[in-house]
Amino acid sequence: MTDTDRSRRTTEADEICAKAYAGAGGPETGAALIAVGGYGRRELAPYSDWDVVLVHEADVDLGETASAIWYPLWDQGAKIDHAVRSVPEMLATAEGDIRVALGLLDLRHLAGDANLTLQLRTTMLAHWRKHAVAQLPALRELTHKRHELLGELAHASVPDLKEMEGGLRDATVLNAVVATWMVDVPHADLERCRKALLDVRDIVQEISGRASDRIVPEMWDDLADRLELDDAGAAQRFVREIGRRITHLSNLSWRRVDGYLTRRAVASPRAPQLTPLAPGVALSANEVVLDKTARPAQDPMLLLRAAAHAAEHDVVLAPATAARLARDGVALAAPWPTEARQLFVRLLAAGEGLLDVWETLEETGALQRILPEWEKVRLLPHASVIHRFTVDRHSVETCIEASALIRSVGRADVLLVSALLHDIGKGSLVEHSVAGEPVARAIAERMGFDARGVDLVATLVRWHLLLVTTATTRDPEDPATVDVILEHIKDAETLSLLTALTEADAKATSPKAWTSWRARQVLDLADRAQRRLASGAGAAATDSFEPVAIPDEARRGGVSIVVDPLSDGSRVTVVAPDRVGLLADMAATFGLQRVAVRSARVWPQEPYGVTVWEVAEPALDPRVLRERFTAVSEGRLDPSTRLKPAASRGLAPAVVIRPEAGTHATVLEVRTDDRPGVVYLVTATLARLGITVRSAHVDTLGPQAVDVFYLQEASAGTLAEERAASAAGAVRAALAGE
Structure with a gap:
């Protein structure tokens, strides 16, 4: 089961609904048939109900239209959860039942008046954001009670994929939290888990032959086969790991909500009066609207003017206003007039006020008139999980x-x-x-x-x-x-x-x-x-090192370790008699202490070696570091047993030579899972090959370490091509645990 299967089921249902609406003579304006909930999200499982609502303007009398729609659907064998509501009733129902409000965040057009659906979607999203401060505590309480009643998916003997803690309901709730723009949820990770659970639920329903979200014990073997896993135990681990991850994301997100609500200051309501802002644009009830002088068909700058003023005042751009301008406004000629470009820049420069205004422009279709290229990146997830x-x-x-x-x-x-x-x-x-x-x-x-x-x-x-x-x-x-x-x-x-x-x-x-x-x-x-x-200057300067005073400890053949505090960590200067492997021993010292290394620089001051490290730990005891370093360098402590490569997470380490990156050294670039000991594994491997590390540059990007090492032969020359390739292969094998 895949997204393709769910999309196919949804498309087939859409066609049936649209045909039923047309057969019933449903109005083309003033009424629309919409999908909500899981159907609205295009996530129909094999035995899902179709959640549909026939919505209409308050002054539109539908007569017997609703019945004429439902009966053909029943005749087709569809299981529908249906309702008929006016737009004001939709708002009232959403205000009275937070579960209805959540379902309406995912509403989708099926048939009838598409503009009405768009208006309702925009209104419901704006309504959700506007009232989120009051509704989120109630949503959390509802979620907490559900968790207490049903337990956690990751630990239940008979997991419920939808309602238990860590299930699909929690994923839907988290998406509703994201829609408030109050807090951030790791979108890529959440979406991966949610889709995986949807796949599992589809299989469960196929196995059971009914609309079930529960995995009974006898299903695990079949589930493993269909998921192409080794056995029932592997299937259980797969499902429970997903549930545990969603539970973690849920707990994290709700803590962020608590923090936001604690910090938030609620402003006093403004009187609903019309305050002029610019030609054709006014402020009413904390929303930017058009005034009586506005001429959308004659003023191509009106949309940008309204948006810029809404963002600058950090107020709402009324969705109805944006929708009207998207529909009736005159297009900007290319190239834009200077005023239009200046208004657009003012919009972008508005700071936090830009967020809601931009969303309104997107939801109402107004942004398509300004920046049609935006559609290609709209709601597009980043490949890197470091992105929020x-x-x-x-x-x-x-x-x-x-x-x-x-x-x-x-x-x-x-x-x-x-x-x-x-x-x-x-x-x-x-x-x-x-x-x-x-x-x-x-x-x-x-x-x-x-x-x-x-x-x-x-x-x-x-x-x-x-x-x-x-x-x-x-x-x-x-x-x-x-x-x-x-x-x-x-x-x-x-x-x-x-x-x-x-x-x-x-x-x-x-x-x-x-x-x-x-x-x-x-x-x-x-x-x-x-x-x-x-x-x-056109030519690059030559390498230079600032010599340091050699401490007495180093002159006596020992090691000097000095720790200087930084605002966000420490700088550690190490001086000792120079030798191949000096950097590796100090890297092992930091690895054993679980200290995150940010950068390292090495240079010789014959006959001594100087290394300067920047690390993330703000409070380091140089005596402890010296004792650990001495134990490693004298062979009394073997770091290889404690800093051996961790189990791979599916991606092999990438180790490449960058011949273009250095002028006086061979540059080795390493990308691998971030974990303690990476610098040690690399430098120890190079030391065994008799290769000197002139400097190391260490960075972490999300779950990945990106480390660069500048290498020289002991004679201070760059590595020959074959020698460099051999070193890269040895480092790659060491990181892979080979």
Whole structure:
């Protein structure tokens, strides 16, 4: 069972419903047949009920239309859960029953007046967000009672895939929480688990021959066969692991809701009066609406004007207003007038006020008139789990972050539009920055940017990952590192914009994507590149190391370890008599202490070796480190038994040589599961081969470690091609546990 099967069942049901509506003479305007709940989500299981509602305007009399629709459906053998309600009744029912409100978040058009369905969907979503502060505590209480009554899917002897804690109902609730935009839920992980449970439920219903969500003991063998798992035990582990993961996500999300509600300050309601904001646009009851002077068919700037003012005032853009402008407004001519571009930039610069306004533009179809290319990334999930949001929401969040940085750049308009479009190439078969560049260029031209602005937007979209990738995977002291930046970024203005976009993009991704350490790496690299541009230097400088004073402990043949606190960790300086393996022993010391290594730099001060480490632990005792290091270096403590490779999570480690990345050393890049001991495994393997590690650059991106090692022979030369390939193979085998 797959999404394709559910989609096929849903499509067949849709056709039957549409035929029944047409056969009953259902009105083309003022009434619509809609699907809600699981049917609305296009997730019909083999024996699911069809949840449908015949909705109509309050002044539309349907007569016997409803019965004329239901009877043909029953004759077809469909199991329908049906209702007939006016739009005001829908709102009242949703207000009185939170379960109805949840079902209506997934409503979908089947037949009749599509505009009515769109209006209702927009209204229900806006209503849900508007009343979420009051409704979420009630939803949590309802969820808690269900959990107490039914137990947890991960531990039940007869799991209920839908109603138990960690089941499909919880996944639906979490999606409703996401729809409030109050808190974040790991979308990719949740969706993976939810779809896996839907697949399991489909199989369970096929096995049982009825609408069952429960897995009775005798089903596990059949379930294992259909899931292509080894046995019933494997099937149980598969299902229960999913339930446990959803339970974790649910608990995490509800804690975030609690925190949000605790911090939230409720403003006093405003009087429902019409306050003029701009030509044709006014504020009424905390919503931006059109006033009597508005002429949608004559004023192409009206939609952008309303949206910009709503965002700037951090109020609602009335869905009815946006829908009317989408339907009746006049299109902007290409290239856009200057006023239109300025209004669009004001919208993007509004900060937090952008969120709800952008969603309203999407839901009402108004955004299609402004930015039709957006549909390609709308609701598109990121491939990387480090992202908190889908591609579209992440792009909006990047604009919000960029709005706080516009004082640092000369072209705020370019920064904000680039922030919005930086991932516009996502979903393509080629690398998204490559695919996005021509799309962004065409959009910038349509928006009326000058030639320089168009080039800047296209360049920023193409190279928006350049700074962060280079800063976190290359030795910052290697002259070739700055050269990588300047190969593509040719002037100070572009570099300044790229620096701001990099920060905004990272902050919008997740807190882990813009730690103070990572910020320091990126900003330091950008600063060095700016200095190079300012000096006009063409050739890279040679490597240089600042010598350190050799401590007495090292002069006596021992090891000196000094810990200096940083704002977000520590800097550890280690000096000892130089030897191959010195870096590996210190890496083992950190690994055994479960200290996360961020970067390491090594250089010789004959006859001593100096290593400087930046680590995430803020409080380290140098005496403990020295004792552990001495035990490792003297062979009294074998780190290989404690830091052996962990079980693979399905992806083999990637180890490659980057010949273009270094000028005086051979660059080895390692990507593998993030875990303690990775640096040790790599450096210990290289030490056994007699290879010197000149520096190491360590980074973590989501669940993956991305580490770069600059290698030299003991004689300080780069590695020959065969020697480098052999080293890469040995490191790959060590990380894979071979």
